[in-house]
Amino acid sequence: xxxxxxxxxxxxxxxxxxxxxxxxxxxxxxxxxxxxxxxxxxxxxxxxxxxxxxxxxxxxxxxxxxxxxxxxxxxxxxxxxxxxxxxxxxxxxxxxxxxxxxxxxxxxxxxxxxxxxxxxxxxxxxxxxxxxxxxxxxxxxxxxxxxxxxxxxxxxxxxxxxxxxxxxxxxxxxxxxxxxxxxxxxxxxxxxxxxxxxxxxxxxxxxxxxxxxxxxxxxxxxxxxxxxxxxxxxxxxxxxxxxxxxxxxxxxxxxxxxxxxxxxxxxxxxxxxxxxxxxxxxxx
Amino acid sequence: xxxxxxxxxxxxxxxxxxxxxxxxxxxxxxxxxxxxxxxxxxxxxxxxxxxxxxxxxxxxxxxxxxxxxxxxxxxxxxxxxxxxxxxxxxxxxxxxxxxxxxxxxxxxxxxxxxxxxxxxxxxxxxxxxxxxxxxxxxxxxxxxxxxxxxxxxxxxxxxxxxxxxxxxxxxxxxxxxxxxxxxxxxxxxxxxxxxxxxxxxxxxxxxxxxxxxxxxxxxxxxxxxxxxxxxxxxxxxxxxxxxxxxxxxxxxxxxxxxxxxxxxxxxxxxxxxxxxxxxxxxxxxxxxxxxxxxxxxxxxxxxxxxxxxxxxxxxx
Numbered sequence: 001x002x003x004x005x006x007x008x009x010x011x012x013x014x015x016x017x018x019x020x021x022x023x024x025x026x027x028x029x030x031x032x033x034x035x036x037x038x039x040x041x042x043x044x045x046x047x048x049x050x051x052x053x054x055x056x057x058x059x060x061x062x063x064x065x066x067x068x069x070x071x072x073x074x075x076x077x078x079x080x081x082x083x084x085x086x087x088x089x090x091x092x093x094x095x096x097x098x099x100x101x102x103x104x105x106x107x108x109x110x111x112x113x114x115x116x117x118x119x120x121x122x123x124x125x126x127x128x129x130x131x132x133x134x135x136x137x138x139x140x141x142x143x144x145x146x147x148x149x150x151x152x153x154x155x156x157x158x159x160x161x162x163x164x165x166x167x168x169x170x171x172x173x174x175x176x177x178x179x180x181x182x183x184x185x186x187x188x189x190x191x192x193x194x195x196x197x198x199x200x201x202x203x204x205x206x207x208x209x210x211x212x213x214x215x216x217x218x219x220x221x222x223x224x225x226x227x228x229x230x231x232x233x234x235x236x237x238x239x240x241x242x243x244x245x246x247x248x249x250x251x252x253x254x255x256x257x258x259x260x261x262x263x264x265x266x267x268x269x270x271x272x273x274x275x276x277x278x279x280x281x282x283x284x
Numbered sequence: 285x286x287x288x289x290x291x292x293x294x295x296x297x298x299x300x301x302x303x304x305x306x307x308x309x310x311x312x313x314x315x316x317x318x319x320x321x322x323x324x325x326x327x328x329x330x331x332x333x334x335x336x337x338x339x340x341x342x343x344x345x346x347x348x349x350x351x352x353x354x355x356x357x358x359x360x361x362x363x364x365x366x367x368x369x370x371x372x373x374x375x376x377x378x379x380x381x382x383x384x385x386x387x388x389x390x391x392x393x394x395x396x397x398x399x400x401x402x403x404x405x406x407x408x409x410x411x412x413x414x415x416x417x418x419x420x421x422x423x424x425x426x427x428x429x430x431x432x433x434x435x436x437x438x439x440x441x442x443x444x445x446x447x448x449x450x451x452x453x454x455x456x457x458x459x460x461x462x463x464x465x466x467x468x469x470x471x472x473x474x475x476x477x478x479x480x481x482x483x484x485x486x487x488x489x490x491x492x493x494x495x496x497x498x499x500x501x502x503x504x505x506x507x508x509x510x511x512x513x514x515x516x517x518x519x520x521x522x523x524x525x526x527x528x529x530x531x532x533x534x535x536x537x538x539x540x541x542x543x544x545x546x547x548x549x550x551x552x553x554x555x556x557x558x559x560x561x562x563x564x565x566x567x568x569x570x571x572x573x574x575x576x577x578x579x580x581x582x583x584x585x586x587x588x589x590x591x592x593x594x595x596x597x598x599x600x
Contacts, residue, residue, distance in 0.1 A: 075599055075600050076597050077599070078597060079597055081539065082529070082530045085528065086515035086516060087516065135595030135596050135597045138595055139595055142592065164483075165505075166506055166511050166529070168596070169528075169531065169539075170503055170504050170530070170531065170541045171539060171541070171594060171596055172505045173484070173487055173505040174487075174591060176463060176484060176487055177467065177490075177491050178595065180460065180463045180464050181467045181491075181587070181588050181591055181592065182592070184467070184468075184588075202456075203484070204484055204505070207455070207460050207463075207484040207488075210456075210460075211454075211456055211457045211460045212460050212464060225451050225455075226444065226456035227451065231446045231510070232446050232447060232448065232451065235447060236447050236448065245451055253454070255457055
């Protein structure tokens with residue numbers, strides 16, 4: 001009787017939004033998870049292994065050595081070059097995402113040590129307009145690559161993006177060329193570039209800097225591709241095969257180096273960075 | 285198959301032809317009437333074409349009869365040899381390319397290839413390449429570099445093919461590689477948007493030192509129909525999307541995405557391909573002239589500066 005009342009009370013409080021939600025349902029298996037436990041498990045469901053999307057700050061915590069991160073993004077702000085209006089004006093859309101995320105645009109990053117390797121770590125923010133790449137994301141990626149080259153750092157990019165941002169038209173498209181060309185400085189200096197593709201990474205991001213890395217990691221079950229499944233389905237008017245465009249499928253097709261569990265990602269990343277980063281042992 | 289806004293022109297043209305036939309058959313002098321009608325036609329044509337909406341231009345960019353890459357190759361080059369295959373998987377008929385002689389100089393060219401009719405269009409996948417098409421393009425970029433020949437790319441695609449086979453073979457990966465490969469060319473590179481410049485599938489061969497666009501072609505991050513389907517949840521809003529995307533030649537010149545507009549003859553390139561290609565020849569000669577003296581490093585710098593500067597943002 002007492003226990004029943006306890007449950008009832010908790011439910012009422014939950015619905016009333018008076019306390020922050022302590023419980024969360026796994027997107028995949030539906031298991032009720034204690035939010036703190038899920039956070040401690042880096043957003044990976046302890047029951048089914050589903051990788052939930054996590055805030056970009058958490059990515060920095062996971063990958064950067066403690067206390068080493070120094071943000072360089074945040075000063076470049078989006079504008080409205082086309083005067084774009086769809087169901088709402090682009091500046092209003094931007095303001096909404098800026099308020100929601102506390103960021104000027106869909107990218108966060110800066111200098112970091114990763115397993116002691118000096119790096120530039122950039123993370124795309126899917127919560128901001130689906131991580132879409134407009135001028136600001138393109139600019140920050142290009143600057144990140146240039147900074148890595150300038151300061152002899154490895155480049156690590158964690159992607160999450162629906163593709164290029166429609167509201168900046170052809171200028172968004174041009175970010176694909178701009179980011180690709182900026183990587184050249186990293187390659188010329190023989191600095192490593194590793195990308196980590198998370199769910200989802202599609203369109204113009206996949207078709208530019210994301211897949212040009214020396215080593216490409218992907219998270220389990222992440223949707224990665226050029227066209228989105230909806231567009232493909234409309235084009236071919238057929239159902240798509242099970243697991244199509246998921247990390248495991250892409251690994252099998254030779255498009256990725258490894259599908260890595262988030263809980264093991266830092267260790268794997270450090271191993272690769274240390275093998276690629278020119279160190280004193282090489283007489284460099 | 286005329287476009288809606290072309291009808292008055294076509295009706296007037298028919299009337300002129302009828303009068304000319306009558307004059308011939310009945311041995312009459314109708315030159316004054318015919319002259320007046322021709323002047324009217326010219327005036328009407330100018331009026332209609334100056335006031336075209338972006339959506340009407342999109343329709344012109346897709347109009348049957350508009351010069352395709354192979355039409356351009358046949359008329360623009362003194363001679364050309366088509367080269368086929370990606371040396372790995374297949375030959376993609378949606379991208380063509382080869383060796384050519386242009387105004388006396390040897391060049392390497394590639395381009396998207398649409399069909400000239402429905403049957404051809406099916407064979408060419410409506411100009412939507414698979415990964416092997418871009419691998420063929422990259423192979424030809426290698427050839428241009430090795431031989432030190434200028435590289436010309438003709439863009440005319442609704443987009444790279446969004447299908448299972450393309451995804452399985454790494455469509456995104458190969459587009460990224462093609463952008464990278466083209467940016468690394470050691471020779472002058474010029475891209476020309478002939479008709480449709482649909483997104484990454486177009487940009488894959490669009491990293492030129494100079495980017496030219498035919499007057500009624502379009503180039504953008506997404507087609508108006510797909511944009512409308514996503515943002516308005518209704519593909520019928522394509523007309524509004526075409527406005528919003530700023531995808532016309534004039535808009536793109538303002539944004540710095542293209543360097544030069546190639547004028548189309550009155551009535552559009554689909555009604556006078558020869559005239560359009562003559563204008564293209566002049567423009568290509570001019571831009572190649574600007575680039576031919578530059579060494580590989582200067583060409584890279586030129587390309588890098590151009591694309592690095594594209595984007596709009598403010599800084600705090």
